[in-house]
Amino acid sequence: MNYRHAYHAGNFADVMKHMALALCLTYLKKKETPFCVIDAHGGIGHYNLLGDEASKTKEWQDGVGRFMGDEDMPGEFLPYWMQVEDDLARYQYPGSPTLIARLLRPGDRLIANELHPEDVLTLEKNMASFTHARITHMDAYECIRAHVPPPEKRGLVLIDPPFEKKDEFDTLCTQMTEWQKRWPTGVYMLWYPIKSHLPISELVSAAMGLGIHRTWQCECLKYPSDQPDTFNGSGLIIFNAPFTVPESIQNIFGYLKTQMGLYDCRSSWLTSA
Numbered sequence: 001m002n003y004r005h006a007y008h009a010g011n012f013a014d015v016m017k018h019m020a021l022a023l024c025l026t027y028l029k030k031k032e033t034p035f036c037v038i039d040a041h042g043g044i045g046h047y048n049l050l051g052d053e054a055s056k057t058k059e060w061q062d063g064v065g066r067f068m069g070d071e072d073m074p075g076e077f078l079p080y081w082m083q084v085e086d087d088l089a090r091y092q093y094p095g096s097p098t099l100i101a102r103l104l105r106p107g108d109r110l111i112a113n114e115l116h117p118e119d120v121l122t123l124e125k126n127m128a129s130f131t132h133a134r135i136t137h138m139d140a141y142e143c144i145r146a147h148v149p150p151p152e153k154r155g156l157v158l159i160d161p162p163f164e165k166k167d168e169f170d171t172l173c174t175q176m177t178e179w180q181k182r183w184p185t186g187v188y189m190l191w192y193p194i195k196s197h198l199p200i201s202e203l204v205s206a207a208m209g210l211g212i213h214r215t216w217q218c219e220c221l222k223y224p225s226d227q228p229d230t231f232n233g234s235g236l237i238i239f240n241a242p243f244t245v246p247e248s249i250q251n252i253f254g255y256l257k258t259q260m261g262l263y264d265c266r267s268s269w270l271t272s273a
Ligand SMILES: C[S@@+](CC[C@H](N)C(=O)[O-])C[C@H]1O[C@@H](n2cnc3c(N)ncnc32)[C@H](O)[C@@H]1O
Pocket: 001, 003, 004, 005, 014, 017, 040, 041, 042, 043, 044, 045, 094, 095, 096, 097, 113, 114, 115, 116, 119, 138, 139, 140, 141, 160, 161, 162
């Protein structure tokens, strides 16, 4: 387990993923009944953008850093921005567990999971003040198996692997059939990297094959998707995409593109809307 998210926190992929996450949770809060969020690959929960790792890559400067001082943000960007703005002013960045915990209401629940033995301790420390968050230390797919469907019968699962393993795409194709069987009505957000050699079309076919309603895909590209040997972009597949979320994200594609100097942003429905 060599991947450390501290090198990448706040980059353009994080902005896209966390912006979508904030919109999904905002939608889920429209109903009073409580819900549960399972963050299967939690990371450490909070990042220092002036720390050694982030300073080495400076990826955040071309991601969340591009929004500093902008006073003309579209409304759809605000659920995300309101959770990061204060941290960013101190050169900090909230990871997905922190972002989620901040957006939940007192009756909602978060299970944030991390497998790395040291990172899970840091995650526990960083999340200590959130009483509605529980930290688990296990394999992500075991964590999902153990917790879906949640008793609340409403909620979201974030799947955000580091893709260090060569067979991660195959694993996801297999695992998603299990999610569909266990909890076909849950909202699942699955993140994937876009590199020319990766089997993204297989992942998309597997997602379509599940037949879950409202399966939607969006991609933010820094470079053309077939450019060899580069991290070309960031993709998301959302199963049971909450109403209005795809439209909200599409509405801010232009803004994201301009602010972060992206090559393209695109989206499509994989199953019926
Ligand atoms: C991309 S990072 C997560 C970032 C986080 N979701 C965020 O948005 O702030 C992926 C994390 O998954 C962890 N990880 C790797 N393999 C795992 C596994 N099999 N189960 C659970 N976590 C794993 C890594 O240690 C890393 O912290």
